[in-house]
Amino acid sequence: MSEDKHFCPNCGHEIKPGADFCPNCGHKLNSNSQPQQSASASSNKTVNPTPRRVKKPMSKKSKISYSVLLLIILILVGGYLWGNHYYSKEATASRIVNSIKDGNKKQVADDSSTTDPSYKITPDNMSALIKYFGKNKYKFASFENQLSDDDDNTSSSSNSLSNFELKQDGNAFLVFPRYKLSITPVYGQIDTNGKKLKVNIDGNKSKLAIDDDSSSKSRSSDDYDSVTGNVGPLTPGSHKITVIGTVNGKETHSTSDVDWITGKNNTLSTTLDSGVASKEDAKSTLSSVFSDVGSSSISSDNFVGDDSNAFYNDIDKMNTGWRKDKSIDYFSEDSCKVISVAPGKGNETKVVFDVKYILNQENGDKKTQTMEYSVILVPSKDSDSRNKKYLIKNEFAKRKVVSTKTDTSNHHSDDSSSSSSDNNDDNNNNSDSNSSSSSDSNNSNNNNDDSSNN
Template identity: 30%
Template sequence: MKKFCPNCGKPLKDGAAFCPNCGAKITQNTAPKTPQSAPQQMPTRSVQRKPVQHKPMSKKNKIIWSIVAAFAVIFIGLYIFGNQYYSRDHQIARIVNAVKSSNSDLSKYVIADDSNVKITAESVEPYKKLLNTEKSDKLQSNLTDENSVTNGELVENGKYFLLFPKYQLKVQTYQPKVTTNHADSVLYINGDKSGKFLDDSDNNYYNKENRLLAGKYTFLVKSKISGRDLQASSTVDVSKGDIDMGIETQTFMVKSIPDANIFINDKKIGTVGQDGKVTFENYPITKNMDFYVTTKVGKKDLPSTTIHNFGEAVSDNYNGSSDQVDTSDDDVVVTPEWPGMISDDDAKSLFQDTFDDPDSDDFVNGSSNTTYKDITKMEKGFDDNDDISNVDYEVEVESITPAADETSKVDYKVTYKFDHDDYTNTQVMEYKGATVKKDGDKYKIDYLGNGKLISSKKTDNDD
């Protein structure tokens, strides 16, 4: 900092003892440093703390808290398990399993839309049979995505252990009116006697049933007609409306495979004779009857296509048409068919065309089929034989039987006529066990069968 003379006010140089202007003596003021006093220390007083002593837990309290902890762990574990076990998807899976398993009781998963209907394992069986016509994955998806199945819906009905939602099938109920045309008839439902019919009018009699769960039931009517005890049964879906159990009698013939068993409403009524036919005289019929026959294929029974409303199809008053029932003549003839089985006419045409001019498109696996190669080789041999001027073939189908997987077994004969210059040689070959498979809308030969020569005749052309 610049200093000035206290006498004249002129500036001074640093450290000057006298003012160069006026000669005044300059005094250097240096203030002595004041020593800092040391901070005072307060006297300290030592404090001794007594250690805290915890009272040990009693044995009784330890047991109580252990039990509480164990129950808490168990409850949490059970809740996690229950939340999974009683989830909606798992409950649906158990319902579907109960439907598909013959040993499972579906009744615990079912409630009725009418609280007066009693739910038991026996009462839900018709509904179980109805649902069994659907595939498991379809049942599962319908319940999961749409909350519904045939004649039923998935509903939440209460809780399991007051915690988890309880899902059940709420099934529709029906009160069918069953009618017949004979007085003093008695009605049975699934083997249980229901009661007598009441007089309606115009010789009609009815029985108004209690409400039944949806499903297929077997209704049996027993009557006495012209001194004869007759009965007729029908297996009916009760959701379809009123049920006509009027009893008529009809005579009909069944033409089918020898020893085939004949069924109406799943009950065997007879067997086809060795000649391939059997006649039923004055058989009691109703409209709601399902007809089919079965034949043995290996160790299994192969059923024919079911003729629904069979009683109506064979009735004298029937105006419709059926490929399996012929009522054009006075006699009623029933000729059952099997899925994929070739008809006599189609078989004759297929084999006739094959012998006349083999086509690989008519064989399973086409030109690589072994029997296709055999027949083309055989006919090429005939063509290359200079001694044969012409060959004619005539096919006659002897029998057709069904096999598994839309396959038919065909036995047939082929008459070969070999024209030579001076004579004609006629040979008859019998082929057993030929197989034909249905491929879309077309039938194809898988195997031509085992051939056996059964006759040969030489005729001079002059004759």
């Protein structure tokens, strides 16, 4: 007699008697759900029920794989939509305009490019552009309209903003057409003077390339009377340019604000003035003083303190003394020669110079006296770079006589002329006497002839 077999009521799998769970499907076996027994002995066939197919749950690894794939798809779709918008011409134009308004130098630089290999785009370089549009609102409005205009002719030479053009600059990620603000840099010329010239543009040292063909040097020094220097490339916009140089031995500088927005022929003209007089300036001032020597009075217009100036009183005293000297017929200043000029304190100029005087004596001698002076010149209140005027300060090194020469040739010539005249008079008298004697002799002979004839 065969043993009874037990089967799971859920899946039909054979189970052992007394089992609490089905080993195949895990179904819990309880008193209400007893395992099915085999058929009674009246039936000799064994019943084998077909097991029901069970759907297995998704594994954790599969879930992760599907999630990653979905995320990648979302990123690609989102990235394409973002890139297509971000790199579009309209979005780039809007971004540039807003960056300039906000003063975002880095963003402006990121959205800009150039075709000039000598020009480098950096955030600091964009300051000039932002500064220019910040103070020229109407120009900025034109710039904004130009970027949003699809017409490719906006960069024509007649346009005052022709150095800017929004155009395609390759592709971003090999997919998106990338637009950038193409900037053509500007160049300029600086007309100035002096030597050892340097230039500082927007706080940065810049090279000043001297154009020797357009420059000329002073006759009395190696300073340039006029010099043309080239600068660039620069970002179109507002720049602060400081020219530094040495004038008459003293370093000085001049600062100017310029708006160079387009072109290669921008020009800045500036004059360096150290306050130190040149040799020409010194000679002009001193010559006007000593030209009065020999006149009734010396003008005090060129002296600090006018007639209370010590140097003025010294010259005036000398002039008065010579006028009272009865041995001097007349006198004058013959020449004024500047020996040297050198920077003093502040805007002072130390000047050493010679003055040659001619004193014509009553006896006909001509006396030449050369004196050396040292004075200090300072700019007058109404002096400027175009009309320089200097005054002699109220202090000086005492004058000293360098040389004295007396020319007596005129006096001797007069004596010789007088002697020659006297000799001529004697000769004339002798001639007259001889003529008279001859005449008397002739008359006597004539009388004798008459007597003889009688």
